[in-house]
Amino acid sequence: MSIHLTLPDGTQRAYEGGTTGYEVASDIGAGLAKAAVAVSVDGETLDLNRPIDRDGAFSVITENTEEGRAVLRHSAAHVMAQAVLDLFPGATFAIGPPITDGFYYDFDIGRPFTPEDLDRIETRMQEIIEINQSFDREELSIDEALEMFEDQPFKTEIIRGVDEAEGAGTDGVSIYRNDAFVDLCRGPHISSTGRLKAVKLMRTSGAYWRGDENKPQLQRIYGTAWENRKALRTYLNRLEEAEKRDHRRLGVELDLYSFPSDLGSGLAVWHPKGGLLRKEIEDYSRRTHLAHGYEYVVSPHVAKADLWQTSGHLDFYAEGMYPAMELDGGQQYYVKPMNCPFHILIYKSRSRSYRELPLRLFELGTVYRYERSGVVHGLLRARGFTQDDSHIFTTVDDMGDELQRLLDFVLMVLRDFGFDEFEADLSTRDPEKSIGSDELWELAEISLAKALERAQLPYQIAHGEGSFYGPKIDIHVKDAIGRRWQLSTIQLDFAQPENFNLTYASSGNVRERPVMIHRALLGSVERFVGVLVEHYAGAFPAWLAPVQATVVPVADRHTEYAFEAAAALGAGGVRAEVDAADETVGEKIRRSITQKVPAILVVGDRDVEGRTVGLRLRENDEEQRGLSLDEVVSDLSGLCAPPR
Template sequence: MAAQAYEQSYLYRLRHSAAHLLAQAVTELYPGAKLSIGPPVENGFYYDIDFPTPLREEDLPKIEQRMKELAKLDQRIECKPVDREEAKRLILDDTVPGMGAAVAEYKLQLLDAIPAGDQITFYDQQRTDREGKFHRFLDLCRGPHVDSTKEIKNFKLMNLAGAYWRGDVKNKQLTRIYGTAFETKEELESYLIMLEEAKKRDHRLLGRELGLFMFSPRVGTGLPLWLPKGAMLRQVMIDFLQKEQVKRGYDPVVTPQIASIKLYEKSGHIITFKEKLFPFMEDEEKETYILKPMNCPFHIEIYQSQMRSYRDLPIRYAEFGTVHRYEQSGEVTGILRARGFTQDDAHLFVRPDQLEEEFIAVVELTKRVLDKLGLHDFRARVGTKDPASDKYIGHDDNWTAATNAITGACEKMGMEYFVSPGDAAFYGPKLDLIIKDALGRDWQMGTIQVDYNLPERFELEYIGEDSKPHRPIMIHRAPFGSLERMIGLLTEQYAGAFPFWLSPVQIAILPIADRHNDRAAELASELKEMIYDTRNLRVTVDDRRETLGKKIRENQLQKVPYMLILGDRDLENGTVGVRSREEGDLGAMSLEDFIARL
């Protein structure tokens, strides 16, 4: 569901109300707990709470049970507009659960952050018990919500996490309780089953079991270390995309890991991207540097390093550039959301008359990449500017032209798309391809952006056929999105059993006894000389002194596509025993027949 459509849906209101129900249950069960914020999110809701004593995962069923009891009481949920003075009085009213001076710390800060003149609202949950006693739960909130707690029937509390107040590591870490809610019992059960299946496919678990990557607390949160098999997987993907890019006239470039703050002041990232930047560094000359969060300003500098003619365009610069962005520790998710990652980044500098053709060519390249990776189920989303936000740069005319270029190209290609206001980059609209994986989950992967604004900020030019300077247009694109995120997705998509062309180890040779080792080594050398797709075949020899059954089991667990078994009869007949990951024992065959099968 598109972000804007979700925020206007009944499901969004239901989950928002479930977050308030959670907060109400907590205030009853844990007096002294300080509430902060509790929004709906993509697959559910959460609430950040400062507990007087640590909360444990084992405590969640008790909270969930109280939520169910409260939901059945049919508490009316009403919006209560107030002025600032009344809001402060309510927050400090210790006769209301969750309110009062002792627990008001975060709500008072939220109240202070509401701009003067903006409406202030509380949402009020009320009921009268059988004895005629009046009960209420109030929360400072913009809404929206459902009408009654009785509508909140199908929900579950999921897990705990840590979250710094206002996302600032200098602030206190709060306890974040995650939950989910759905309109029907069937939807909730289906989601929980999907989560169980997802656990089996968790890329963090498989990445460790398959020897792809690891994390170390001494290295730091969100900074993966790529092991030999994972590094090979990355290289195979890079080789594939580089080959495709060469066909399409891309030129490789390489740029540094740090840059002067002046570069990102010019681009506008210092203001619009500030919360994602790592702390600034100063050298002995008091020059300030930042760790690279993205590659585009570097590519702009390369373009601007010499005078360009209209005949030079389009110029296509491509780089597998590693960038670093500060993600809160609670947001880091293995390699799907890391602090250090490598983008398959490219920036095209084009004339206006080339824009449509080049944009379509980038879309076709992105579709080619997804098809090769086996990701055939995707939707196209056009992210546009949110007119109510001030996070964007550039003139409205540029935004209109860029948006029209994207939608016009989509229509020319016959590609269906939906528009999502607010999902644009700060410098321009974009086309995102939303992938649906084997579990039915949506992932934003390949992205293509049209940018009139950075060329203007950097005053980029080319000399036109009329001998006058003209402004080029930029296309930003990354078919993988990032190597890390794509490998994480593919690991879960295939449950670690990568397609043959992508597998870090494609063939394992299993000699039955030591006397078969020499032939196994010779066979491995022969196979390694053969080219499959873009690289030599990737072959290992498992010559451990273990039983054949154990070798087969362990290589099967490592998801190796083919095992070649060598015994006395194979040496006599010049054959190999072939075992397929998917089909099991295929029997003995000549090496030529096996290669033909590949």
């Protein structure tokens, strides 16, 4: 019996039944076979040494692709587990999958791993790699597997899970054996441990079994594995690069904000330069919202317990709220974790007509959330932050159009800040934990999906991840080094209009219930600044740079003219500073470059005489001399103008 394989280029080849993937790869080319870690046959990935017994599309998975690296990493995880079980008798092990850029494995050794343990494990792994053990696949029945792993409670739990999830042709499980080490695993794996050329253990941490904080906490070891030493080095350099972009570090270096420990966890103070950056962002936000049919409102930071009771926050969100303050003889007040109830009160301040809808109330609303102590992370996860928050009150009929408008608006805003790659998550209903009619949910989910499709935004459906009151879209951006950040959120809300008994008079003069859309575009100004800092590595677009131009006098006698030039820039709307310090020109240039100032102007004798300047722009370090001051002012004032 022969098998027929279709290669990616469309050519067909026939082989004896039982030919292995490696043999096919070798037949195609020796180089390909050398780089191969697995093959894909008819949509299924197989070990190289597994006989192929069916026809279909065939491709070779090579070690320098993400799919191939996942195979390497998965195998590295096995080797790590083998090393741990060797070194720590009685250890139990749970799961060890490949992840982005690496792998991990969860263990229970009765105590945490120490850095020294990590060294020993890595050394043992190297030994295992050097003896080049082969990975051998076997298939077992559920009962056989349960017996084989009887001392491994996590493994038996997984096996029972496979048993219950039968269907998909799983009446048994596969295991991979290298030497005395056996692990439950679907595969595929590399043919032998010697294929691991560049493995490094990175860190340890606690991790809950099955990600559930009510289950026991295991000890996780993270590692990384690459096809060769060079790729590993490149990855480690990338980590260093990311560290240099860290917004907490750059916040100090650029004097933007800080997190004084006297203040408290998760709380930032904004220094003058950070304050200016924020102000630019907030001004932009207010301007564009006003230009897009929003009405600007303001609400206080605290409200009585009753309001939070009505809104459902005390029932559903109490954990995220700061504890109550008692005022006025027992009256309880809460600091706001969200702005919605206030906007609802504005809506309710008088009776509303369908003619006013959609009513879009917008606020830069500062909220406080009691984040658990282990989760705060600079500006990206703070306890106090300001949302560019709006609540849109719309009729059910207008909801679809409004969502489309909204999505266009979101993308415009994000693009204005320099992001151009987006992905969305559409979170749908969890029937167990939600309110509202099926019809409304379905309409809402369809409307969200339609809006996403019309905006040509790639999205994934997150089943059951919607909030209890409605489905939502979360928008993620990709930054300059490919990381994904969640910024915008758009949530439909059927609950609050009910809770607060919101109505409007329809054209037929009937009381109808509006739908609320809760949305934040930047998300929170704090997080947004954090993401911007990391995206631009602190070199903000000129319109956002706290200092847009530095004027450097060559010697003391040029200082007066330098201030004149700075004043001219200021009059042209450019934020300019004079660096009149008693330092060399080289040092002053260096300081401005380090501070990522977009434009540096140098003025000396000839400039004073001819009313000119020397100019050096951040984007290229070539200097120009003798440019007319007036022209430079006009150019820079264009360069520093906000996008709208």
